[in-house]
Amino acid sequence: MKQKTIKIGTRDSELALWQAHTVEKQLNDLGYTTEIIAVKSQGDIILDKPLYELGITGIFTKTLDVAMISGQVDIAVHSMKDVPTALPQGIVQAAVLERANVNDILVHKGDLSFFETESTIATGSLRRQAQWLHKYPQHQTVDLRGNVNTRLQKLHESTWGGAIFAAAGLERLNLKPNTFIDLDWMIPAPAQGAMMVVAMAEDTFALDALSQLNHIETEICTYIERQFLRTLEGGCTAPIGALATYNEKTDEIDFNGALFSIDGQQKLEIKRSFAISEWKKLGFHCAKEILENGGAELMKEIKEKLKK
Incomplete structure (x- = not known):
């Protein structure tokens, strides 16, 4: 021992x-x-x-x-x-x-007619809110907090169309219901x-x-995503998504990162593949590119909005 x-x-x-x-x-x-x-x-x-x-x-x-x-x-x-x-x-x-699973999922109540209406979707995350509104501008979002069980209960008792969760959390607790949609189009939070x-x-x-x-592969990929976040000065609040994955076939890192406006109307995205040897600066360079292409102004706007 x-x-x-x-x-x-x-x-x-x-x-x-x-x-x-x-x-x-x-x-x-x-x-x-x-x-x-x-x-x-x-x-x-x-x-x-x-x-x-x-x-x-x-x-x-x-x-x-x-x-x-x-x-x-x-x-x-x-x-x-x-x-x-x-x-x-x-x-x-x-x-x-x-x-584990990096994706977000939408948990709903079995009736998908809300996609055609001005429905409300619940999430406590600015990143999820911005991406949902970017795709479904006719919807409203509402804040949702608490542990996983509390949030599922609040959804069940509400008139909302659905609520967004990290798939990994629900899977770890065996709480993933049958009524969910994989949001594979939504860029996850860095290190999700x-x-x-x-x-x-x-x-x-x-x-x-x-x-x-x-786990070295996870360490490298999350390092890249968190470096992207840090360079954009996101802290835990700005609507920033990032995902780095190792591609065994090409021995490259595939990276997808984005910064959104809070209302989801603006989206600044970058998609790149890099040689694995470049991983240490990859997140930094991708974030710099976004900052130089309108990201610096957008980050300023986001910080002003969150102060109010």
Whole structure:
């Protein structure tokens, strides 16, 4: 048996606990002893405001950062798309687990007539809202917050046509209903479907343990997507989608990234394929191209709108 029990910090939602148990099992299989410590985050407590109105990036990760820095937990498990692109001082990315389904899905109630009407679609994400309105400008969107079960319940009790979810979250909890549509046209959030484990920079024991869980292909692809996000200065709020995939046949990275206006009317998109050797700067160069082609002005507009 390895020395020292690794204390795993997690949010206390069902999905977060599923993720923590997944990491725990992988560490246990390697011979490490672990303990799960659940912490409530501000993002789970404040449910009456859209995320972008709270004005904090990392609202779901902040509480766990504090718990790690204070020594209450050794490592923390996150949905990677919730993690700010700049980690707090002293905290490092220790592992990225193999990615699950990257797609968004629309959960509906079995009646698809809402596509022909001025229906309402629920989502707590500006990225999903903007892309939905870009494709279906006749629709309205409404904010939807809470854990997965709460959001499914709210949809069931509402008059909405449907609600948008990350497929991975519903699949992990076996909650994916039969009444859904795969939104394969919607560009996912940077790092969607991936789990990140963080640790303290000087904790060599935890870092060594976690390095054995790292999935290199997922690490590279999510790095590119998050670099794209960071260069556009998205934080967690602007409507930005990004997806990098490794193409085995060509040994290239295929990248698709976009920035939208909040109302979905403007879309600045880039699609490129690069040699795998160029991955370290790929996200940066793609974002620069968007910024130079109207993205800088659009980002300025978005920030002004979100301030109001």
